[in-house]
Amino acid sequence: MSWLTDFVRPRIQALVGKKDVPENLWRRCPSCDQMLFHRELSENFYVCHHCDHQMRISATQRLEMLFDDGEYERVEIPKKAIDPLKFRDTKKYSDRLREAQTKSNELEAIVVATGLLGGLPVVIAAFDFDFMGGSMGQAVGEGLTISANIANEKKAALITIPASGGARMQEGMLSLIQMPRTVIAVEQVRESGLPYIVLLTNPTTGGVTASFAMLGDIHIAEPGALVGFAGRRVIEDTIREELPEDFQRAERMLEHGLIDMVVARRELRDTLIRIISLLIKKTPDDIEKKNFSSKLNEEAEKNFSDIANEDKTIIG
Amino acid sequence: MRHFLEFEKTIADLESKIEELRHLSDGDGISIAEEVGKLQNQVNKQLKQTYERLTPWQRVQVARHPNRPHSSDYIKNLITDFTPLAGDRAYAEDRAIIAGIGRFRGWSTIIIGHEKGVDTDGRIVHNFGMARPEGYRKAQRVMELADRFQLPIITFIDTPGAYPGAGAEERGQAESIAETIRSCMSVRVPFISVVIGEGGSGGAIALAAANTVLMLEHSVYSVISPEGCASILWRDSDKSLAAAEALKITASDLLGFSIIDRIIYEPLGGAHRDTKKITSIVGDALDEELYELRKLDGDTLKKHRREKFLNMGRANLI
């Protein structure tokens, strides 16, 4: 703990007042209340260096953190989720959707992208919790099935990164059927012999946990991530007991055998690369090959051998 | 003792009058047949009027009616040689889901259903139809058995939802539901589900990812209970009625979205007024649907089931 972090920052905060802290310069840690310098925060993968709190990040921040050189190609998912039920509670669902779109600059609660991870082709489907609590409706379910299809097509590993309160109630049963839909999608990836990895982030609950998110070949969770089916309050009301602080937290779920490992953000990329590599580069020869099994590379190799053959005919 | 719902007051009054008359006639032998007949006609008229235009919230009440036939009633009336199977082979026997093997119209069949229980003791034994992970894991095991011996699967759906308990969470409630859906999607046998009462969220769809999904006229099938939805979205649990409307949980709504395949119409005044009749109607519907599915081979059945769900609702996306 340095003089700078402990003393100067709170003072600056006091000086300029809470609301005047420029968004792009400082950010308050929601867990320990310390003011954090934005640039440092981004270098530290949005983890508070005072209390290790894993800050909520957007789907695109996830993608930048994971893909090689932060480069990836976004996959278009259905542009618009219409409002099939014409749902209205205290507000119209269509208005809620529009607000979420304006606020997040995303069309839906999921972003699908392809790219390389340690030189290996991967498809990542990442949730945006800020978009209506990352809830899974038709468009999100479709995003997941599309990501699975692309993984199959490109012979790529599939990584899903849920952050979700569960099904999107405003789409009624059309959201519940996304459970079987996404189960089929990831099952098809597994049947193709491709790795399917789930990175559980805070929070992953309800119908999202009870479908594609619990069917990974490997389950990784971020430290402290809440992973469960029913909500804490519902459980407390049912059993009439107060639940311990760490209930449904990643570390406890690890003890209960539901996830393979809890991995800090800083280690995530290397961990994913190592796991995928172990699952697909099966021989010492495979390790030597660069850009293993990437479609582009296969084509390049094919062209190369065509040229070599031509050369032979000329010489021969 | 018959249980009347809040909107059945007129019917309850008429039926108690009939009871009184019958009681009187016991004593002095006066013929009251004509009077009883008249009253019975009025009851039938009232039942028809009321049940023809039940609101979604009223249907929720009917779907949860304590006298509504449960999985065990369908098994009793439709399955011979029923042989219950117990346990997940790992931790426990969960009676919220009953499963077994028996003959449906001569055909050896696997039966799985949520069971709510009839009286107070039964409800506790069956945990009100709210299954724990062990119940879902038993269902997986029995589905695998069906697959190995090429036996069709019939499931009866009737649950408020999966049990929200601390132990259930820690033993992997979410994982058990996800794996059960995967089992549904993997079996190479005819698979039919009937929503007989309450189709409550993930705990229901875990057993209902079938080739053909039938739904009783007054059953409901929903992503969340209207009460739960009201307290989350309206922040007011008194808005259950509005939530029940908005969520589109009735059989006709869901047929419209192609989420279910067929509505099974109930006897006058609802399934709870005639267990014998509704179970036989359901039996006939199952027989017809199984006849169609038996024409397909195992791989086609599996493929059909997956494609059906993958295509569901896609037309709504732009």
Ligand SMILES: [Zn+2]
């Ligand atoms: Zn902190």
